[in-house]
Amino acid sequence: MIRFFAFLLVVASCQISFGQGKVRKITLYEAIDLASRQSLDAFKQQNMYLSSYWEYKYYRSDKLPQFLVGANPLSYNNSIRQDYIPQNQSWQYSQQKNITSSASLKMTQNVGLTGGSFSASSDIGMVRNFLGDQQTMYSSNMISLGYRQRLNGYNSMHWKSKIEPLKFETAKKQYIQSREDIAVKTTTKFFVLVDAQIEINIAKTNLANADTLYQIGKGRYQVGTVTQDELLNFELNLMNSRIALTRANQGLLRARSDLNSFLGLEKNAVLNCVLPIAISSSLQIDVEEAIQKSMANNPDILSQERRILEQDSNVKLVKSQNGLSADISALAGLNQKSISLAESYQNPNQFQNIALVGLSIPIVDWGRRKGQLLMAKSNREVVLNSVKQERIDFEQSVMMSVLEFNLQSDQVQNSAKADTIAQMGFDVTMRRFKIGKLDVTKLNLARNDLENAKRAYINSLRKYWLSYYQIRQLALFDFEKNIDLMADFDKILNQ
Numbered sequence: 001m002i003r004f005f006a007f008l009l010v011v012a013s014c015q016i017s018f019g020q021g022k023v024r025k026i027t028l029y030e031a032i033d034l035a036s037r038q039s040l041d042a043f044k045q046q047n048m049y050l051s052s053y054w055e056y057k058y059y060r061s062d063k064l065p066q067f068l069v070g071a072n073p074l075s076y077n078n079s080i081r082q083d084y085i086p087q088n089q090s091w092q093y094s095q096q097k098n099i100t101s102s103a104s105l106k107m108t109q110n111v112g113l114t115g116g117s118f119s120a121s122s123d124i125g126m127v128r129n130f131l132g133d134q135q136t137m138y139s140s141n142m143i144s145l146g147y148r149q150r151l152n153g154y155n156s157m158h159w160k161s162k163i164e165p166l167k168f169e170t171a172k173k174q175y176i177q178s179r180e181d182i183a184v185k186t187t188t189k190f191f192v193l194v195d196a197q198i199e200i201n202i203a204k205t206n207l208a209n210a211d212t213l214y215q216i217g218k219g220r221y222q223v224g225t226v227t228q229d230e231l232l233n234f235e236l237n238l239m240n241s242r243i244a245l246t247r248a249n250q251g252l253l254r255a256r257s258d259l260n261s262f263l264g265l266e267k268n269a270v271l272n273c274v275l276p277i278a279i280s281s282s283l284q285i286d287v288e289e290a291i292q293k294s295m296a297n298n299p300d301i302l303s304q305e306r307r308i309l310e311q312d313s314n315v316k317l318v319k320s321q322n323g324l325s326a327d328i329s330a331l332a333g334l335n336q337k338s339i340s341l342a343e344s345y346q347n348p349n350q351f352q353n354i355a356l357v358g359l360s361i362p363i364v365d366w367g368r369r370k371g372q373l374l375m376a377k378s379n380r381e382v383v384l385n386s387v388k389q390e391r392i393d394f395e396q397s398v399m400m401s402v403l404e405f406n407l408q409s410d411q412v413q414n415s416a417k418a419d420t421i422a423q424m425g426f427d428v429t430m431r432r433f434k435i436g437k438l439d440v441t442k443l444n445l446a447r448n449d450l451e452n453a454k455r456a457y458i459n460s461l462r463k464y465w466l467s468y469y470q471i472r473q474l475a476l477f478d479f480e481k482n483i484d485l486m487a488d489f490d491k492i493l494n495q
């Protein structure tokens with residue numbers, strides 16, 4: 001394990017620069033936190049949540065009283081009107097010349113229990129005639145109360161009160177899940193840079209070893225213990241090592257640039273990473289707990305519930321359209337008129353009332369309504385069966401992810417030990433080669449084993465962390481701290 005900890009110290013020397021010539025270390029946790037705060041993905045997800053928030057606020061406003069002020073400050077009319085006189089069976093033309101003005105205040109309130117709407121209003125009007133008696137008249141409607149109700153059995157407010165809160169809760173969960181998606185993306189890009197750094201270390205080590213072997217080969221060639229073709233092979237290995245180092249440098253620049261862009265950093269920032277080790281070999285996630293948390297927290301489950309409710313609502317709506325449809329509206333109020341504004345509000349003695357009943361009865365529709373109902377029911381059954389299968393697949397996905405994570409911790413430890421052993425083997429092989437007891441073929445084999453062991457260790461760590469954040473993304477639960485994942489939604493609104 002000595003080599004393992006030495007390897008960590010080598011990679012721990014990686015640093016991050018937020019400006020030219022300034023170098024700092026960065027961990028995986030720090031990179032994820034940075035991405036969650038200032039990446040383009042984080043900005044998009046915040047705005048998607050805000051869109052859902054204002055959509056929900058719009059729905060909530062439908063349940064609150066709505067007030068409307070209307071006014072027609074001035075309307076001037078100077079025209080000739082044509083009127084029919086029944087007694088004379090003739091047409092009469094009269095000139096109109098007046099000014100009118102009106103104002104109103106109206107309140108409406110939707111009634112969620114019944115799906116109807118209640119209204120109350122008050123208005124005043126003025127007419128000033130410039131012909132005839134040339135009087136100014138005022139009319140007032142002190143208060144009018146009305147109610148409108150559709151009697152077809154479908155209450156849209158009732159279904160909205162079930163669906164809209166579920167949509168908003170889904171949006172909250174989706175935002176939390178998007179943060180874990182950012183963690184997964186950051187982890188992927190983070191380890192791409194770690195790979196590039198490891199390749200640089202391997203390339204530098206190989207170049208140093210190739211140069212040493214070439215110098216040794218030249219000395220042995222002089223004394224006749226190395227043939228010319230073996231010396232040329234040493235020189236070829238040296239040239240290939242230099243090419244490999246150049247390619248590794250290019251790969252490092254690309255990986256740093258990619259991570260810079262994702263984290264929203266300046267293009268000249270130099271990013272190197274501290275290699276993360278496993279959280280704890282004792283962290284084992286219980287499959288049943290993971291499934292339970294996923295079913296309770298995952299936004300996909302909430303979306304499935306919403307889809308079922310929407311289909312239930314659609315079936316109910318189509319049923320309501322298949323029979324007798326009736327609308328009832330009623331309006332009652334107190335009116336008064338006078339030649340003065342003050343008197344138009346005194347002792348209202350005229351009672352206004354309007355009632356309206358509208359009926360719609362289907363007679364022959366050639367099976368159209370029945371077909372619509374059967375189609376709505378069929379669509380509902382399709383959604384129910386799809387949701388059932390989706391939940392089975394979802395539980396299987398969670399179970400497999402947990403099992404893979406629980407096994408990955410051992411893989412990390414085993415690959416770390418393999419890296420230590422490979423390093424020790426290479427050191428022994430190099431010493432034996434230098435004293436002439438091994439040929440270059442066995443040295444190359446030992447070097448390949450060492451490189452493969454290093455890459456396998458990094459790959460096992462990558463799989464470990466990706467698996468961990470993918471499980472968090474499914475369950476929206478921190479299994480390390482044993483708490484549900486949360487977000488500060490008030491902070492998002494106040495930004």
